[in-house]
Amino acid sequence: MYRxxxxxxxxxxxxIINDLRRYAVDAQHVxxxxxxxxxxxxxxxQALIAVMDAELRGDPMTPGRLGEHLDLSSGSITALVDRLERAGHLRRDRDPSDRRRVLLHYAERGAAVAxxxxxxxxxRTDEVMAxxxxxELEVVHRFMVGMTASLRQHRDDVRAARPDPPRRRAE
Structure with a gap:
């Protein structure tokens, strides 16, 4: 008999796996x-989050890196950045150390709206963490860093396994 x-x-x-799944779904709804x-x-x-994350790391996003991150063609990235810039969510700045390079930043209006x-x-998050x-927070942080790295590695493995994946067009 199986026990x-x-x-x-x-x-x-x-x-914990169920909690993470529910959290991911609820976060997606928000x-x-x-x-x-x-x-x-x-x-x-996704683009705004990538730009914000890059800024928080102190390594501003370029359109090329954003295209790689989102798996979008350069034309689609240009259209996406143009649209987000017109809407006041992003701004383009020239890199002060290399004027040929464009850096993407969260615009003040977009940051205020967010x-x-x-x-x-x-x-609510502050209340929970209190x-x-x-x-305990150090352990939770270490866990989240590990789980995020695991998920990203799986994402990258899935992307790499696709035969000649076509670059997506922006929505």
């Missing part, structure tokens, strides 16, 4: 709500 091994660890791992309120498509939102929308979520010690 199921259900250790506390196995149960906890399954719960992102879609933001995009819908501001006339943005899914690719637009802050206004996400401020209540930020407050219940954790610094040591």
């Amino acid at each position: 199921r091994r259900d250790t506390r660890r196995e149960h906890m791992v399954a719960e 992102a879609h709500a933001f995009a819908g309120l501001h006339g943005l498509g899914g690719t637009d939102l 802050k206004e929308f996400f401020r209540p979520l930020g407050a 219940d954790f010690t610094d040591a």
Whole structure:
């Protein structure tokens, strides 16, 4: 007779995987709500997040890197950046150290709109984190970094396995 091994660890791992899945779905719903309120498509939102992340790392995004990140052709990236710039979400600046290079930055209007929308979520997030010690937050951070790296590696492996993937067009 088959006996199921259900250790506390196995149960906890399954719960965490389910929690991550639900979090990802709920986060996607929130992102879609933001995009819908501001006339943005899914690719637009991915672009804005990529630009914001690059700025937070202190390594501003270029249109070429954004195209690689989103798997878009250069023409599609140009159209996407033009659209986001016209809408006040992005701005293009010349790299001060190499005037031939263009850097993408979150525009003030776009940042203000995002802050206004996400401020209540930020407050809720702060409330949740206040219940954790610094040591616990360090463990959670290490876990999230590892899970994010794992997910990105899987994404990259899936992309690499596609036979001659065509570059997508922006929405």
